[in-house]
Amino acid sequence: MATDPRFLPPSPFSRLVTAHAVSMCADAAIAASLAGSLFFSSPASSSREKILLYLLVTMLPFVVVAPVLGPALDYRRSGRRILIAVSMLGRGVLALLMARWVAEPAPEGLLVYPLAFGILVLAKGYSVAKSALVPAVIGREDELVRANSRLALVSAIATTVGGVPAFAIQEVFGAAWSLRFAFVLFTVGTLLSLRIPSVKLLRTAREEALEYGEMQQPSILLAGSAMALIRGAVGFLAFFAAFSLKDNLFGLGVAAIMAVTGGFVGNVIGPRVRRRLREEQMLAVALLVTGGMVMISVLLGTVLAFALASLAVAVGAAVGRLAFDSLLQRDGPDAARGRAFARFETRFQVTWVLGALIGIIPQNVRIGLGVLAVVLVLGGASYVGARRAAGSRPMRTTLRPQAVDRAVGRAAGSVRRRVRAQRGRGRRRRRPPPDERVVPLGWDDEPTG
Secondary structure (H helix, E strand, C coil), X not given: CCCCHHHCCCCHHHHHHHHHHHHHHHHHHHHHHHCCCCCCCCCHHHHHHHHHHHHXXXXXXXXXXXXXXXXXXXXXXXXXXXXXXXXXXXHXXXXXXXXXXXXXXXXXXXXXXXXXXXXXXXXXXXHHHHHHHHHHHHCCHHXXXXXXXXXXXXXXXXXXXXXXXXXXXXHHHCHHHHHHHHHHHHHHHHHHHCCCCCCCCCCCHHHHHHHHHHHCCHHHHHHHHHHHHHHHHHHHHHHHHHHHCCCCHHHHHHHHHHHHHHHHHHHHHHHHHHCCCCHHHHHHXXXXXXXXXXXXXXXXXXXXXXXXXXXXHHXXXXXXXXXXXXXXXXXXXXXHHHHHHXXXXXXXXHHHHHHHHHHCCCCCHHHHHHHHHHHHHHHHXXXXXHHHHHHCXXXXXXXXXXXHHHHHXXXXXXXXXXXXXXXXXXXXXXXXXXXXXXXXXXXXXXXXX
């Protein structure tokens, strides 16, 4: 992959990677600026009330992303690149405005919350646009997992690169200056995103009518359900560990480190797994192996249990995400890829929130992890069974067979028109009059004297 010209500068994909890295650095700077005591500055009951508000806020951006930003990606020739640039520029402007109000007391300080909401909306729109743009800048289906893996690894590295200096700036100069640092990064990212080539979308009315049918492919629907279950597990474990280890900062730190490590490992091994397994098989393995590892963690102590469970779920989520993104990029409708990603991202966020809501309910550690393991294993088994049942059907897709039928029909119609035209020209020919007929030599009726 390192020597593949599609991944080397100045390829379109390398330009997308560069812009994505700067965007992740800026997002990390904003997160470091706003990091506070959401979980740990108040009693558990008060924290749970704040968490409920936080979970509601995380869902609200998708009210805008799914019905508005998704279609906007598909109706313009360069809609995906434009949305990436607009998202970075918009987040930069909002970060600069937040720097003005972040240190102000109420009621002026409350303006930070709608500004933060705007940043969330634009960040989700950016994520959808980036995922929808990957197939166009790669061009080969067998490279999608590796391309998505590289983007995920860049995200992990860039988050650290951007977060550490932003946190240092916040500690020394205050949150306002770290937000201004984010503004500078977003400005650079905007300029870099404009260097990404435009993507030509071939969209016809007939293809629009068939998009819904292609989105109903069993491969896409079942993969979406499997990935939603994994996202729900991530949300559950994150908040379950946060409240179970609230008084054990060492254990919570170990669990967090294992989760970060698991995400990095999953993104590294994902392309290697893809060489041996298809995307559908990767999702099944992610569910079953993750469930088995979580089941083993039930037998360990509290800290070790959460450490192993966090590692397993993070690896499974990373591998599953790579598989799902590549599968949707492979089988989804080309002309409606933005809407497809927006739709599934909304579903995944809902399941993540539902898992988090269950995770904040006080419960025994062994019971909670045991139930999570059973749900993952049953989900993996159900996914495998449903895939086999769907694979036995004679037709898995809607758009591609109909597209082939249309192409064959157009070719047959062209042949018929040519045949009819040829016959028409033959009928229009008239025989010449007798006096104009050319008589060959020696065929005269009367010999000449």
